[in-house]
Amino acid sequence: MSETPRTSTTVTKDAPRPPATRRLPLVLVLGSPTALGPLTIDLCLPALPQISADLHISQAVTRLTLTAFMLGIALGQLIIGPVSDTLGRRRPVLHGLTVYEAAGAVCSFAPDAQVLIGIRLIQGLAGATGIVIARAVVRDLYDGLAGARLLSSLTLASGTVPILALALGAQLLRLTSWRGVFVTLTLLGVATLSATAALLPDTLPTVHRRHGGLTTTLRTMRDLIRDRRFTGYLLTGSLFAALFVCIAGSSFTLQRVYGASPADLHRALRRQLDRHGRHRSAAQRQLPLGRFPSHRVLATGLAVLGAAGTVTTAHMGLPWIAGALFLTACPVGMILPTTTALCLQRSPHAGGNASALLGTTRFLMGALARPWLVSVARAHPLTMATSVLGLALAASGCFLALCRPWRSTADPLQL
Numbered sequence: 292m293s294e295t296p297r298t299s300t301t302v303t304k305d306a307p308r309p310p311a312t313r314r315l316p317l318v319l320v321l322g323s324p325t326a327l328g329p330l331t332i333d334l335c336l337p338a339l340p341q342i343s344a345d346l347h348i349s350q351a352v353t354r355l356t357l358t359a360f361m362l363g364i365a366l367g368q369l370i371i372g373p374v375s376d377t378l379g380r381r382r383p384v385l386h387g388l389t390v391y392e393a394a395g396a397v398c399s400f401a402p403d404a405q406v407l408i409g410i411r412l413i414q415g416l417a418g419a420t421g422i423v424i425a426r427a428v429v430r431d432l433y434d435g436l437a438g439a440r441l442l443s444s445l446t447l448a449s450g451t452v453p454i455l456a457l458a459l460g461a462q463l464l465r466l467t468s469w470r471g472v473f474v475t476l477t478l479l480g481v482a483t484l485s486a487t488a489a490l491l492p493d494t495l496p497t498v499h500r501r502h503g504g505l506t507t508t509l510r511t512m513r514d515l516i517r518d519r520r521f522t523g524y525l526l527t528g529s530l531f532a533a534l535f536v537c538i539a540g541s542s543f544t545l546q547r548v549y550g551a552s553p554a555d556l557h558r559a560l561r562r563q564l565d566r567h568g569r570h571r572s573a574a575q576r577q578l579p580l581g582r583f584p585s586h587r588v589l590a591t592g593l594a595v596l597g598a599a600g601t602v603t604t605a606h607m608g609l610p611w612i613a614g615a616l617f618l619t620a621c622p623v624g625m626i627l628p629t630t631t632a633l634c635l636q637r638s639p640h641a642g643g644n645a646s647a648l649l650g651t652t653r654f655l656m657g658a659l660a661r662p663w664l665v666s667v668a669r670a671h672p673l674t675m676a677t678s679v680l681g682l683a684l685a686a687s688g689c690f691l692a693l694c695r696p697w698r699s700t701a702d703p704l705q706l
Contacts, residue, residue: 324421363415372647
């Protein structure tokens with residue numbers, strides 16, 4: 292039996308994976324607007340010193356342009372998600388992409404820091420549209436394992452983009468100025484808008500749209516948070532996302548504790564990548580959703596995190612620490628798409644609201660973890676190590692205490 296998308300919000304049994312000819316276009320049309328957020332952040336990072344020099348502002352003020360965009364991403368998801376449950380998916384995403392490209396064009400002509408910061412906030416609000424609606428569209432179309440597989444593909448796409456964007460941003464600055472970077476983002480927004488307008492239908496039928504304004508939205512979010520398992524999956528995934536902020540501060544700690552140079556860190560991580568690359572690929576093949584229950588996949592990912600966090604707290608040498616940091620990234624395909632799919636599975640009639648809570652919570656946890664790590668790590672070099680272990684244990688605790696996996700005999704994604 293071939294898998295077909297759902298056309299209503301009625302919960303149904305999961306079906307086999309869709310054919311690649313149908314799956315690939317959907318991944319591309321959803322992945323493009325999803326990737327705009329991280330792409331906009333990382334493509335602009337190499338240009339920050341040039342912005343500071345050109346506008347004659349301090350580095351602290353320059354960083355506010357990035358902070359404004361990230362704040363817009365967080366708040367935008369909380370706004371657009373409920374709106375898409377009322378108006379459908381297509382209109383909000385098209386309007387959001389239109390505002391995004393207009394904001395990018397204005398940024399390229401910004402005369403001073405005040406204008407740039409204000410427009411970057413608007414650009415973030417608009418850029419959040421694709422992120423939150425992509426998850427809601429997956430919930431509209433698929434149940435259970437099919438949705439988790441599609442979300443896994445989107446996670447891979449959004450995780451690959453930042454790596455490419457940093458290199459692309461540096462290369463762009465060889466050809467143009469920071470204003471040219473924003474022109475590039477505007478052109479990417481135009482291309483994404485065109486593809487989305489041509490290929491993405493409205494996946495939420497009128498009969499299933501929600502009405503009632505702000506009161507209904509707040510009541511819906513309250514009901515979702517009161518759902519013990521929904522909150523458990525939400526916190527588990529969000530704590531795992533915050534853990535990556537701690538890993539981002541690892542270079543500072545390793546250089547303080549082990550006196551490692553950037554070249555030393557690169558060589559150590561390179562050895563671990565070569566050593567564990569085949570094992571990681573094998574583990575991902577052996578633990579796909581569908582062959583193992585989702586709770587078991589989550590538990591395995593969390594166990595790997597706990598082991599990696601334990602190693603980081605011990606003075607076992609740079610190669611061991613580098614290997615442990617590498618292991619913390621291995622379960623990303625087990626935890627993030629699985630917790631997202633499980634949250635959406637428990638919100639069949641409020642995909643936009645659930646997607647908004649997911650995106651905003653994950654972002655805010657990461658945003659809160661970053662300044663705390665920076666401030667404390669200066670006085671306590673091992674903060675990164677204890678933070679990795681603490682967040683891994685906290686994520687495991689939320690999963691066990693709120694989701695109570697031992698009480699579920701069937702896979703929640705197949706109910």
